Amino acid sequence: MQDIWCHIHSLMPIDAAARAACLSRTFLSSWRCYPKLDLGCYPKLTLTRRALCPKTYGADLSLRIGSILRNHSGTGIEELTLFLYEDEEYIFPISLPSLGVRSSIRSLELRSCVFRPTPELGPLRGLTRLALRDVRITGLKLECLLSNSLALELLDLIHCHRIIFLKIPSVLLQLSCVKVRGCSYLRAVQNKAPNLSSFTLYGQVSKLSLGATLPMMKVFVMRCDKVIRYARANLPPIMPNLETLELGSTFEVNTPMLPSKFLNLKHLIIQVNGETLSPSYDYFSLISFLDASPSLETWWLDHESVFEGSSHLRQLPECHHDRLKSFEVIGFSSAKGLVELTCCIVKSAVSLERLRLDTLCGDIRCSDGNDSDSWDICEPISEALLEEAIRGVAAIRKYIEDKVPPTANLIVLEPCPRCHTTTVDHGW
Structure with missing residues (x-):
C-alpha cells in the first residue's frame, strides 16, 4: 500500500507534494522518497x-x-x-x-x-x-x-x-x-x-x-553624491588592480585633472542625473578618466541633460589613447561639455571600433525606430526631452560625424520619425 501512496505522491508537482506532506502523515512518509528531491549533487x-x-x-x-x-x-x-x-x-x-x-x-x-x-x-x-x-x-x-x-x-x-x-x-x-x-x-x-x-x-x-x-x-561599484570626483581623486593609489569601475551620482562637481593613474582599469560606467546637476557642471571634465586609464577598453556614459550648446569647442592637446574600443552615451544631448568630451575621445582613441550615441536615454522604440530592441510603439517622452534629442542629433552631424574614422562604427539613435514629431530650432 505504501508503494501506491509513493507513486501517487510522485505524480504531484513539488509545491503540491510539499503541502500534502504537511497535511497528511501518509504523504509525510512518502515525501522522504519523493523523486523530484533526488537532484543528484x-x-x-x-x-x-x-x-x-x-x-x-x-x-x-x-x-x-x-x-x-x-x-x-x-x-x-x-x-x-x-x-x-x-x-x-x-x-x-x-x-x-x-x-x-x-x-x-x-x-x-x-x-x-x-x-x-x-x-x-x-x-x-x-x-x-x-x-x-x-x-x-x-x-x-x-x-x-x-x-x-x-x-x-x-x-x-x-x-x-x-x-x-x-x-x-x-x-x-x-x-x-x-x-x-x-x-x-x-x-x-x-x-x-x-x-x-x-x-x-x-x-x-x-x-x-x-x-x-x-x-x-577588481570591481568597485558605488552610487552616491559626488562619488565621481571622489573616485578620481582617491581610488587610483589605493586600488591599483581595479579593472571595472561603476559610478552613479545625482549631485556632482567637476572632475579634476590629476597625475594619478588607473593603470589596470578596463571598463568604466558613469551614470549622472542631469536634472539635479548644476548648470555649471562640465561634462568635459570627465576626460580626466580617459587621461588616467591607459588600459581602458569600454566606457559607458548614461545621463539625462537639457543644456544649450556652443559652437566653440575645447580640445586637449597631445591626448592619445590606444586601448579604448567602445564608447557609448545614453541620453546624448547638445551640452557643450558632452560634445567636447565625445570629440576628444573620437580624436584621441585611435583604437576606437564602436561609438554609440543614444539621444533618448534608452527609451523603448517602436519597430520603425533605429534600435534593435523594438516595440510596436515608442515610449512617450516630454516635449523638452524630444527637443533636446533633436538638438543632440544636430550636434552629432555638425561636430562629431565627420571626425569619426572609417575604422569605427558610428551608431546614432535618433527620435522616431513616426512617434516623435516636432519642429525645433536646432540652435547651432
Missing part, C-alpha cells in the same frame, strides 16, 4: 507563499516551514530559498531544525521575513552564498551570522533597512563579493575580510572602510 528547495498555502499565517506558517525543513533533513539541501509577502512577519527559525540541513546548505536566500540568528544557530560550515532582501535583521545579528559562516563567498543585501552599521569580520577568508543596495538607514560599512575583490554599494554612507582588501579590488 545539487538539491534545491524553494518555498514560496503560494507553495506554503496563502491562507496560512503566524504560528501555523512557522510550523509548516519547520515541518518541511525537518522532513528534508536527510536529503542534503544545498539551496534553500524562502519567498514571502513584503508585509509578512514570519520569523525564520533561530536554529535550523536539523544538523543535516545546517551542514549541507550552500546557498540561503530569504525575502520578506524577520531573521534573528543567535549563537545557538551554530556554524553554517558549507554556506557560500547569503542573500537577504526586505529582511528585518540588525547589523549585530548579521555580524553574528557571518562569524559562523566561514566558507561564505558572496553576501548580497537588498532593502534591509534595520542595518545601520555593517561589519564584515576578518574570519571570512573566502569572501570575494559584497553587494549592498537600498539599505536606506545604513551609515557605515567596515570590512575586515582580507580577500574581497568585488564591492557594490548603492546609498550614502558616512563611513566606508574596506580595510586591507583595497589592493585586491
